[in-house]
Amino acid sequence: MAPPSDDLKLLGSWASSYTHRVQLALKLKGLAFEYAEEDLADKSPSLLLHNPVYKKVPVLLHRGRPVLESVIILHYLDETWPDVPLVPADPYDRALARFWCHFVDDKLGPAVGAVFASPSEGQAAAVEQVHENLRLVERELREGAFAGRRFFGGDKIGVLDIVLGCGSYWLAVFEDVMEVKLVDPEAFPLFHSWLRDFEEQEEVKAIIPAIDRLLEYARGVRQMMLGLSPQQQ
Amino acid sequence: MAETKELVLLNCWASPYGMRCRIALAEKRVEYEHKDENLMEKSPLLLQSNPVHKKIPVLVHGGKPVCESLVIVQYVDEAWPDRAPLLPADAYGRAQARFWADFVDKKIFECGTKLWMLKKEAQGAAKKEFTEGLKLLEGELGEKKYFGGDTFGFVDVALVPLMAWFRTFESFGSFIAETEAPKLVAWGKRCMERESVAMSLPDPGKVYEFVCFMRKMLGLG
Numbered sequence: 001m002a003p004p005s006d007d008l009k010l011l012g013s014w015a016s017s018y019t020h021r022v023q024l025a026l027k028l029k030g031l032a033f034e035y036a037e038e039d040l041a042d043k044s045p046s047l048l049l050h051n052p053v054y055k056k057v058p059v060l061l062h063r064g065r066p067v068l069e070s071v072i073i074l075h076y077l078d079e080t081w082p083d084v085p086l087v088p089a090d091p092y093d094r095a096l097a098r099f100w101c102h103f104v105d106d107k108l109g110p111a112v113g114a115v116f117a118s119p120s121e122g123q124a125a126a127v128e129q130v131h132e133n134l135r136l137v138e139r140e141l142r143e144g145a146f147a148g149r150r151f152f153g154g155d156k157i158g159v160l161d162i163v164l165g166c167g168s169y170w171l172a173v174f175e176d177v178m179e180v181k182l183v184d185p186e187a188f189p190l191f192h193s194w195l196r197d198f199e200e201q202e203e204v205k206a207i208i209p210a211i212d213r214l215l216e217y218a219r220g221v222r223q224m225m226l227g228l229s230p231q232q233q
Numbered sequence: 234m235a236e237t238k239e240l241v242l243l244n245c246w247a248s249p250y251g252m253r254c255r256i257a258l259a260e261k262r263v264e265y266e267h268k269d270e271n272l273m274e275k276s277p278l279l280l281q282s283n284p285v286h287k288k289i290p291v292l293v294h295g296g297k298p299v300c301e302s303l304v305i306v307q308y309v310d311e312a313w314p315d316r317a318p319l320l321p322a323d324a325y326g327r328a329q330a331r332f333w334a335d336f337v338d339k340k341i342f343e344c345g346t347k348l349w350m351l352k353k354e355a356q357g358a359a360k361k362e363f364t365e366g367l368k369l370l371e372g373e374l375g376e377k378k379y380f381g382g383d384t385f386g387f388v389d390v391a392l393v394p395l396m397a398w399f400r401t402f403e404s405f406g407s408f409i410a411e412t413e414a415p416k417l418v419a420w421g422k423r424c425m426e427r428e429s430v431a432m433s434l435p436d437p438g439k440v441y442e443f444v445c446f447m448r449k450m451l452g453l454g
């Protein structure tokens with residue numbers, strides 16, 4: 001039974017993995033909220049008012065006050081509703097989780113995005129960059145800070161699982177659209193099995209859009225990118 | 234207890250990110266060993282402690298490394314919670330502090346690096362982003378003594394290394410801080426009155442010389 005979450009509203013976008021992170025956290029914590037889908041080509045006055053600096057989703061409104069940036073929102077949710085904790089309790093574990101969340105957002109995420117945006121000549125280099133980043137994660141799972149764990153958060157999904165997991169489904173989508181292998185189960189066995197486990201969780205299945213919708217969306221964006229690329233002119 | 238474990242900060246004297254860590258540790262009055270790294274010849278300890286990025290600063294506490302300056306500052310705040318809190322007590326205040334600290338990373342220091350690393354022609358967009366960033370920060374500061382209100386806090390720690398770097402950014406970005414961001418200059422002076430800040434920021438002239446030297450090495454003339 002969801003505890004009272006008094007006036008929670010999420011401005012998001014259905015294909016945004018940053019939005020999914022917040023939706024998943026809200027689901028895991030059993031928090032009720034109102035959802036408003038943003039058309040990113042025609043941003044609402046509410047979005048522009050509450051996130052004037054970046055004008056981006058997700059924006060969490062709690063009692064009318066905006067909380068911005070997905071990882072910051074996850075921390076806020078955890079500190080306001082401590083049941084079903086997502087962020088570790090120990091300061092060192094928290095530091096590790098934060099470091100790897102940054103890694104996902106600063107290195108791995110952009111590398112995956114670069115594969116998608118690359119013209120065919122640049123693709124091999126972009127794919128190698130993704131592999132280099134995945135190797136770092138795989139090593140951490142094999143012999144580093146997260147060795148022996150089912151999830152990065154331990155027995156249960158934690159903040160790093162949410163941050164890495166919501167977005168990892170794009171790997172399968174891009175593999176299909178770009179016809180490239182990003183996550184070879186033999187090269188990244190631990191990452192692969194973690195991802196399968198994550199995707200099987202009920203709460204995750206309820207949040208992630210159907211693969212067909214994601215594929216269609218990705219194909220559309222890729223067409224548009226190629227259409228705008230200077231090589232095409 | 235946190236104090237009984239060995240504490241080492243791997244740093245480079247000119248790094249604004251390293252300055253943040255020094256200030257946080259000084260605010261908490263924590264004893265630590267300071268190791269200046271030669272970035273042309275990184276120590277085995279650095280490479281082992283930060284294998285992912287091989288960058289400073291790294292705080293090694295009881296043999297366990299913490300990397301990334303804002304992660305380190307939050308760690309220091311949480312490991313020594315009984316004194317000089319850097320983050321506010323309420324969740325909303327913390328969310329705001331984290332937002333603005335992240336903004337400082339992106340719009341001031343990352344952007345500021347472009348001002349001296351790029352050739353003059355490419356600088357235009359970076360300069361605009363940088364000066365706009367300064368104005369937004371001034372708006373956020375308002376009439377407060379510090380970004381943390383009456384208390385010197387997380388955003389103050391994140392931004393104040395700018396005081397050691399302003400001269401460099403002014404020079405390569407062709408602007409005058411006093412004109413573009415007078416409130417921040419005044420705020421910076423107030424921060425410099427704190428011992429933790431005064432002892433952690435190098436002389437701006439030395440930073441400027443260092444950057445000129447770096448630019449020569451990078452062939453930027």
